Amino acid sequence: MTVLLEVSNLHTEFHARAGLVRAVDGVSLKVSRGECLGVVGESGSGKSVTFSSVMGLVRSPGQVTQGAIFFDGRNLRDLSREEMRAIRGRDIAMTMQDALTALNPALTVGEQLAEVLEAHDETLPTGRTARRTAIRDRSVEMLGLVGIPSPEARLRQYPHEFSGGMRQRIMIAIALACRPKLLIADEPTTALDVTIQAQVLELISDIRARLGMAVVLITHDLGVVAEHCDRVMVMYAGQVVEEGPTDQVIGAPCHPYTRGLLASIPRPALRGQPLTPIMGQVPDLVGLPPQCRFHSRCPLAQPQCLVEVPMRDAGPGRRSRCLRLEEMA
């Protein structure tokens, strides 16, 4: 499989009142064509900022300060605003965590779909009436694709007239309207109920298989990753701490944080046994010392860990940011 997206050593910072927040601190990752990469981590670990950086959507007081973002052979950081705008929507599309605020409340769903198609779809006819009909047909097709009943009528409705699950699906329809090569779905189902979540995830998998699209699925639910992603990367406090093929990472994690996360999930099989939660809480990202960021909560921590820890090879296709990874097997 060829690499579609390659991010290396990405740094994104925010100038907050409390000080400099290193929200993304040296993140590197790859996504191959047609692949599904899962991104997990607790809230504030930098998942959304990493991919907003890829999309060129980080706004002041935030700034990408370092790193390269190669997509389809081009470094996105070298592109102009115009060129970046053309890539967004056409080549890479991102659905936001909160569908209600991400959709424009003042425009109907049909108008929002038309806007995206107008901007990016080069296959549309040029004659006015033909163009309008083509846009309408495509819009109806897209809403149908994401399972919205009676799409013609629904095109005339505003976002607040839909349920949470339908809004997520509408955002996915808009994201998919131009058949992007990469879909970044930021917690597409966190706000949804399990039965609706299952519908939305199935839909994304389905379209991925049909269009050969690559998907980045941001979530904090390891169960979702286990069922839908080929590979997974785990983030903690602005850094990637572990990555590898999903079944290997979940079956035999080689970072204490991943292991702790897995042991934290209550499930029927653990009935009667005590959970072993990770103690303490995520460190404040302001003014972090250059040392293993998991140190304060890590059951394996040693004085030697008080140094900056790089990503290290942990077997074929696997990496971990831990000095003691060899002992974790």
Next chain:
Amino acid sequence: MTLLQVDGLSKHYEARRSLAQRLVGTPRSVVRAVNDVSLTVAKGEVLGLIGESGCGKSTLGRAILRLHEPTSGRVTFDGTDVTALAAPDLKAMRRRMQIIFQDPYASLNPRRTVAEIVGLPLALHGIASGEEARAITARVLERVGLRASQLDRYPHQFSGGQRQRIGIARALVSNPDFIVCDEPVSALDVSIQAQIIALLLELKREFGLTYLFISHDISVIGYLADRVAVMYLGEIVETGPVAEVLDNPRHPYTQSLLSAVPEVGPRRDKARVRLQGDLPSPLKPPKGCKFHTRCPLAIPACAERPPESRGVGPGHVAACHRLDGNLSLLEPVR
């Protein structure tokens, strides 16, 4: 011994009408948030209540405590008819029945210190005041994993997990017998969730508590509940011992809920049931069985008559017209 018994409890809200609707005389529409619910909780037991967003879980929890006045039905707690109690007796009863709220951000008064928030029930029930109250408050705070030195801080100075600990301390301070835990961990990150669940189980053992534990997370319920009740659009569709319901769900809704849960662990060939369509609006619930608009097993009768609850195993009850045929949406791959 039964500690809590709920009989035919309903809570209906009148939906607000727009000005235009009032002008043209559109009749008030009623949300049947909780409809004719009956259940029992034994002393020392954890009853898990699961269901999708908006199905009426919180409303049921609050109606049981009369934080929202029930529209009809009866709640009996330790032999006393709570629904018949007048204000002073109800207040005394509240000391024994507490609640931990869903949202650790909205449920704590931002202008009160932790000492005031946690100590309020002590003053309210005349249990203690002044230095004594402060000492009790400090002790409870330490028991839930916070520090006595944090007594004079305000809620915004705490993380989500810590706020939930404050909420737990507030529920615990009056030394109750029964606590409604309304999704106490849903708003928290996985690692913090596990800390709070472990704490709630410790406290239950230590103080002999009884919980009604509300959650939309079946894994959590499967881990900690003794029995489970499954709710759909204001009604309980299935109840039973947790192992029984999770391993042998009989209601098609329970079956689809279980098959939708993504699981960590070896991918097994799980039968998939994908429901079509969204949860119907509670303003216009479907007639007959409320699940018939999404149910893959629905037959014409389902749209006409609501099904009766029937025993399907020891302590296991379900409400569905098609229980006889032993039909299952979950194929025997399991």
